[in-house]
Amino acid sequence: MIPLTQDQLRTYGEVGHLTVGSVFSDRDMQAVTDDAEAWARQELAKLAPSDRAWYVETAIKEQDVLRKLDNPIYLRPAFRALAANKTLLAMVEQLIGPDPTAFFSQLFFKAPGGGGPKPVHQDNFYFGPNDNESMVTVWIALDDAEVSNGCLYYADGSNQGPVLPHTAPEGQPFNLLIVDDIARDYEMTPAPVPRGGISFHHGNTLHQSADNHSDRPRRACAIHYGNGRTELLHSTLTYDPAVVISF
Ligand SMILES: O=C(O)CCC(=O)C(=O)O
Numbered sequence: 001m002i003p004l005t006q007d008q009l010r011t012y013g014e015v016g017h018l019t020v021g022s023v024f025s026d027r028d029m030q031a032v033t034d035d036a037e038a039w040a041r042q043e044l045a046k047l048a049p050s051d052r053a054w055y056v057e058t059a060i061k062e063q064d065v066l067r068k069l070d071n072p073i074y075l076r077p078a079f080r081a082l083a084a085n086k087t088l089l090a091m092v093e094q095l096i097g098p099d100p101t102a103f104f105s106q107l108f109f110k111a112p113g114g115g116g117p118k119p120v121h122q123d124n125f126y127f128g129p130n131d132n133e134s135m136v137t138v139w140i141a142l143d144d145a146e147v148s149n150g151c152l153y154y155a156d157g158s159n160q161g162p163v164l165p166h167t168a169p170e171g172q173p174f175n176l177l178i179v180d181d182i183a184r185d186y187e188m189t190p191a192p193v194p195r196g197g198i199s200f201h202h203g204n205t206l207h208q209s210a211d212n213h214s215d216r217p218r219r220a221c222a223i224h225y226g227n228g229r230t231e232l233l234h235s236t237l238t239y240d241p242a243v244v245i246s247f
Helices: 006-013 024-045 047-056 078-084 086-096 123-127
Strands: 015-018 068-070 101-108 116-120 136-143 153-156 189-191 200-202 207-209 220-226
Touching: 006 015, 006 086, 024 068, 024 078, 024 101, 078 101, 078 220, 086 200, 086 220, 116 123, 116 153
Parallel strands: none
Antiparallel strands: 015 200, 068 101, 101 220, 116 207, 136 200, 136 220, 153 189, 153 207
């Protein structure tokens, strides 16, 4: 596969996100989804009560289902292989410059029949980098992500605007969001991604995802890359420097 074309780079610069299909094979995706499910079973079995609010899906009452897990590329070799994929890294370098460094990664489960929404936010508010242009999120679709199962929505062009104030709802310090009074000024457009494809987004791009109304999972792995000069100078949450991986 060739890295990104000039047209794709222009689109990314203008709207702040870019969808690229077929980066990974079905076989790659089967390996990581099998690993994700095995890991989820292990983690659910030993989850501390104090971590439940952070990791367990509150919208599904019948059984415990994970909402997310942190650091898949640090903890799981199958996910590390995705993050180190040469084509992917070449694309990341085209978008943000040389020496890609993954500061954090997340595995989102968005379970069938109620996996809950992620409210409107900007990743650069979470990470607080020294240079807002230096961070890109690589969101890998482990299942076909569509409107019915909760794909991402983006505010086109918001990458060219500022990082806005965020607030956290009571009891959910991890769920930083842009309040409705501000968010409603932005039109949010769905960005479906086929399994094995990637949605890249700029750290300033406003985005959100809705509930999973379908009977299919919508699993995704998000990897937050900076370049060799990125420093998280004023991050809002605590990010562990021990999990940072340079490629
Ligand atoms: O997958 C989701 O629903 C949210 C992902 C997200 O906010 C991100 O990757 O920055």
